[in-house]
Amino acid sequence: MTAPAPPTQLQTSFILREYLRPQMLPSTWCPGCGLGIILSSIAQAVHFRGLAKDQVAMVSGIGCTGRMSGYADFNTLHTTHGRAPAFATGLKLARPELTVITVMGDGDAMSIGGNHLVHAMRRNLGLVAVVVNNSVYGLTGGQLSPTTPVGGHTTTARAGSFERPMNLEALARAAGAAFFARATVNHSFGLTKMVERALSGPGFALVEVISNCHVLYGKMNETPEAAGMMMAMDANTVRSNPTLQRRARLPVRLTDAETPAVPAADARPLAGVQTDTRLRRGVIFERRGRVDYSGRYYAQSAPPGDDEAA
Amino acid sequence: MTHIAFMHGNEAAAEGAVAAGCRFYAGYPITPSSEIAEILSGRLPEVGGVFIQMEDEIASMAAIIGASLGGLKSATATSGPGFSLMQENLGFAVMSEIPCVVVNVQRVGPSTGLPTKAAQGDVMQARWGTHGDHPIIALTPSSAQETYHLAVRAFNLAERFRTPVILLMDAIVAQLKEKVEVPDPASLQIVPRAAPSVPPADYKPFPFARGEVGPLAVFGQGYRYHVTGLLHDEHGYPTEDPAVVSAWWEHMATKLDAHLDEILAWEEVQLADADLALVAYGGTARAAAHAVTLARSEGIKLGLLRPITLWPFPEEAVRRLAGQVRGFIVPELNLGQIRYEVERLSAGRVPVEGLHRADGLQITPDQIVSAARAAHARDQA
Numbered sequence: 001m002t003a004p005a006p007p008t009q010l011q012t013s014f015i016l017r018e019y020l021r022p023q024m025l026p027s028t029w030c031p032g033c034g035l036g037i038i039l040s041s042i043a044q045a046v047h048f049r050g051l052a053k054d055q056v057a058m059v060s061g062i063g064c065t066g067r068m069s070g071y072a073d074f075n076t077l078h079t080t081h082g083r084a085p086a087f088a089t090g091l092k093l094a095r096p097e098l099t100v101i102t103v104m105g106d107g108d109a110m111s112i113g114g115n116h117l118v119h120a121m122r123r124n125l126g127l128v129a130v131v132v133n134n135s136v137y138g139l140t141g142g143q144l145s146p147t148t149p150v151g152g153h154t155t156t157a158r159a160g161s162f163e164r165p166m167n168l169e170a171l172a173r174a175a176g177a178a179f180f181a182r183a184t185v186n187h188s189f190g191l192t193k194m195v196e197r198a199l200s201g202p203g204f205a206l207v208e209v210i211s212n213c214h215v216l217y218g219k220m221n222e223t224p225e226a227a228g229m230m231m232a233m234d235a236n237t238v239r240s241n242p243t244l245q246r247r248a249r250l251p252v253r254l255t256d257a258e259t260p261a262v263p264a265a266d267a268r269p270l271a272g273v274q275t276d277t278r279l280r281r282g283v284i285f286e287r288r289g290r291v292d293y294s295g296r297y298y299a300q301s302a303p304p305g306d307d308e309a310a
Numbered sequence: 311m312t313h314i315a316f317m318h319g320n321e322a323a324a325e326g327a328v329a330a331g332c333r334f335y336a337g338y339p340i341t342p343s344s345e346i347a348e349i350l351s352g353r354l355p356e357v358g359g360v361f362i363q364m365e366d367e368i369a370s371m372a373a374i375i376g377a378s379l380g381g382l383k384s385a386t387a388t389s390g391p392g393f394s395l396m397q398e399n400l401g402f403a404v405m406s407e408i409p410c411v412v413v414n415v416q417r418v419g420p421s422t423g424l425p426t427k428a429a430q431g432d433v434m435q436a437r438w439g440t441h442g443d444h445p446i447i448a449l450t451p452s453s454a455q456e457t458y459h460l461a462v463r464a465f466n467l468a469e470r471f472r473t474p475v476i477l478l479m480d481a482i483v484a485q486l487k488e489k490v491e492v493p494d495p496a497s498l499q500i501v502p503r504a505a506p507s508v509p510p511a512d513y514k515p516f517p518f519a520r521g522e523v524g525p526l527a528v529f530g531q532g533y534r535y536h537v538t539g540l541l542h543d544e545h546g547y548p549t550e551d552p553a554v555v556s557a558w559w560e561h562m563a564t565k566l567d568a569h570l571d572e573i574l575a576w577e578e579v580q581l582a583d584a585d586l587a588l589v590a591y592g593g594t595a596r597a598a599a600h601a602v603t604l605a606r607s608e609g610i611k612l613g614l615l616r617p618i619t620l621w622p623f624p625e626e627a628v629r630r631l632a633g634q635v636r637g638f639i640v641p642e643l644n645l646g647q648i649r650y651e652v653e654r655l656s657a658g659r660v661p662v663e664g665l666h667r668a669d670g671l672q673i674t675p676d677q678i679v680s681a682a683r684a685a686h687a688r689d690q691a
Contacts, residue, residue: 021536024547054532059376070536070548075529077379078538080402083372086364090373091529093360094334094380098530116372119365297362299355 032226034185034211045195082113142216178203202292240282326461333359336373381528401440427670428481482593521568584613601678
């Protein structure tokens with residue numbers, strides 16, 4: 001599909017209130033929750049992209065993040081748990097001219113909705129997904145999530161989680177998403193810019209936002225205040241520099257057969273290989289241009305409501 | 311112009327859908343319904359529609375709801391196991407009053423069951439499969455010809471009442487090739503998607519008008535509103551206010567019941583003088599109709615009531631018959647799902663006998679005649 005038109009004039013003033021539904025406020029979110037920052041960043045990205053509210057749809061699933069669609073003054077669809085990408089796929093195919101933004105939490109996107117997310121990334125229809133990752137099930141009271149870190153305490157992992165957390169970046173890369181970026185709510189300006197870039201191109205664009213649930217996750221993991229949890233999120237992430245990382249990767253290009261077997265006890269980090277376990281923030285990858293084949297769904301005639309695309 | 315075609319029920323369902331204005335199909339392959347997807351994957355792009363094969367039936371149901379909000383008449387087709395997966399979002403379509411059509415070609419269950427064998431075991435799942443009380447429409451055809459017409463009707467009812475409509479087929483009808491008179495498209499009555507006539511500021515997407523539904527605005531046309539699976543007010547905003555919730559229930563409970571005369575359909579075969587009545591539907595009704603002829607040649611006054619709308623059920627027709635006949639026989643390819651309805655409605659006035667099988671084979675006219683003979687002999691005794 002055609003990319004959204006670039007802004008025709010410089011957008012300078014952003015008034016958040018114009019993108020909210022006052023009758024739905026106050027929100028159900030806890031004081032200090034990062035979701036308000038994320039909603040504001042999405043609204044700013046829409047604003048600075050010059051998109052009309054009528055031309056934007058927000059599709060959400062179930063959970064604290066699922067409630068976001070109720071507060072945003074777009075065409076909004078609050079669906080069932082995990083299914084938002086599938087609803088969004090139908091809507092986007094029916095109205096390709098709409099900008100469709102899917103918002104999901106970590107459990108919504110990676111646990112119950114994992115299959116839908118994988119296939120939405122594989123199809124690469126022009127959808128934008130914002131996945132809010134706070135490592136925990138918030139709305140249901142602090143249970144284990146697919147991104148709870150090893151050792152993280154939850155109400156269903158009282159001794160600390162021992163399962164390997166889902167790696168959304170690797171999943172997005174493998175499934176063929178066009179764009180993947182990661183931000184934290186601590187860096188809202190960067191988040192806004194990433195959502196703007198996600199909105200600007202064809203294919204499936206995924207923005208993972210590390211957010212805070214100090215009320216549930218933080219309380220069980222020594223960061224019961226929003227500020228403390230945000231500082232922890234800052235310490236656990238590092239700004240990405242794709243160029244340097246590409247260079248660092250160059251010399252180590254071993255196939256499985258060439259890789260010497262190293263007994264686990266003797267394993268040492270190889271020189272030049274990133275050993276930093278901190279999650280990277282920033283645009284992690286972007287592969288545009290050849291990924292979006294959504295026009296192929298309309299074999300014999302123009303897509304409904306879009307006279308220009310054939 | 312009407313033309314004669316040779317079609318199986320699945321093909322008739324697909325062609326009927328296209329004729330009714332279906333322009334979006336999302337589905338997942340499953341026997342014995344896959345032909346519907348195969349045919350529509352070719353037909354829909356020809357008519358400017360969209361076909362997509364989704365990752366599963368959950369996603370298929372979700373996608374057709376999304377596309378319907380985008381203004382396209384939408385459908386999916388499946389069979390028992392897939393129908394189970396669709397129940398979650400079927401409930402979403404009920405709650406958010408989004409028109410769509412779900413074809414379920416029944417096979418023997420539960421679980422994987424007998425995938426290639428006909429059954430009618432999803433009758434109660436069609437009624438109560440999704441959680442919570444809710445209105446639903448389910449139509450059941452007995453021939454390829456009727457499948458075509460009921461497919462058209464399913465889309466019309468979905469638009470008229472803003473509800474999911476289930477076309478409940480069985481593998482007998484779905485896989486049987488027979489003559490179909492394909493009507494001239496211009497001769498078909500098609501209910502278009504109603505558009506709001508009020509400005510966006512005055513638009514209520516979910517009006518609680520007793521027994522009526524309002525128009526559903528298409529996303530992206532200036533009516534920005536909220537759609538949710540949560541219980542909501544007339545604007546779509548979630549609410550827990552018992553007064554609003556009660557008003558919502560009042561609306562939901564009456565939106566079909568106030569229009570039964572528009573919805574209900576059934577066929578009566580030689581019931582006028584019958585003293586023994588069959589209640590049969592779908593593929594089984596074909597054997598039942600033949601059994602009526604056979605029994606009458608033996609002097610048994612047998613008749614047939616064939617529900618075409620299974621849900622809502624033609625209750626008055628059964629109640630009336632219960633005052634006329636000396637007994638009911640209900641042949642069906644399950645262990646008695648519609649028999650329960652007939653028992654409930656005849657309320658002990660006359661005996662209700664089931665003739666059931668769920669072993670993958672069909673009920674034959676001879677079996678039905680044997681049951682009629684036994685009932686007749688009992689009456690004479």
